[in-house]
Amino acid sequence: xxxxxxxKEVITQVKVINRTINDDDLLQFVVEDVVDRVSLYLxxxxxxxxxxxxxxxxxxxxxxxxxxxxxxxxxxxxxxxxKSMSDNGQSITFGDATRNYLASVEDGELFSCFTxxxxxxxxxxxxSQKG
Numbered sequence: 001x002x003x004x005x006x007x008k009e010v011i012t013q014v015k016v017i018n019r020t021i022n023d024d025d026l027l028q029f030v031v032e033d034v035v036d037r038v039s040l041y042l043x044x045x046x047x048x049x050x051x052x053x054x055x056x057x058x059x060x061x062x063x064x065x066x067x068x069x070x071x072x073x074x075x076x077x078x079x080x081x082x083k084s085m086s087d088n089g090q091s092i093t094f095g096d097a098t099r100n101y102l103a104s105v106e107d108g109e110l111f112s113c114f115t116x117x118x119x120x121x122x123x124x125x126x127x128s129q130k131g
Contacts, residue, residue, distance in 0.1 A: 006050040006058075007035055013059030014066060023070065030069050034062040041111070043123040057117050064112070 001009070010031050014021070021027055038058055044050070111118060 001050045001052050001055075003035065003039075003046075003050065006055065007031055009052075009055045010035060010059045010062055013056055014063045017059060017063045018066065021066065026069055027066060030066045031058075031062045034058060034065055038111075038118065041118060042121050051121060054118075054121065057114055061111055061114055 011027060014027060014031060035058060038054070038061070039048070039050075
């Protein structure tokens, strides 16, 4: 299944899991971000096809991330606004906690208990010497 169809199927399944979703833009952002993270975790290339059996697993991950995201998003907030900044320590805190969370969380925490389900689908990347 190609990426765009996979994303659509995941969105459909997330709406089955969580029937209270009313922010389609946030759902689209979360699902695309989770699909990107899953494809990186599984070591997929951009043109690789997704296994249809992963739709529900990724939908469960995306649903839990959506719940986290919907609690932290204020729809009137400017995208990626800077909340605080320090000069000498060079630290920046973004006002959008969801995007900050999704950018900084590690795979084990993002996928929680789903890493064991995803593990069999990970690809091995070999290194070959040309010569």
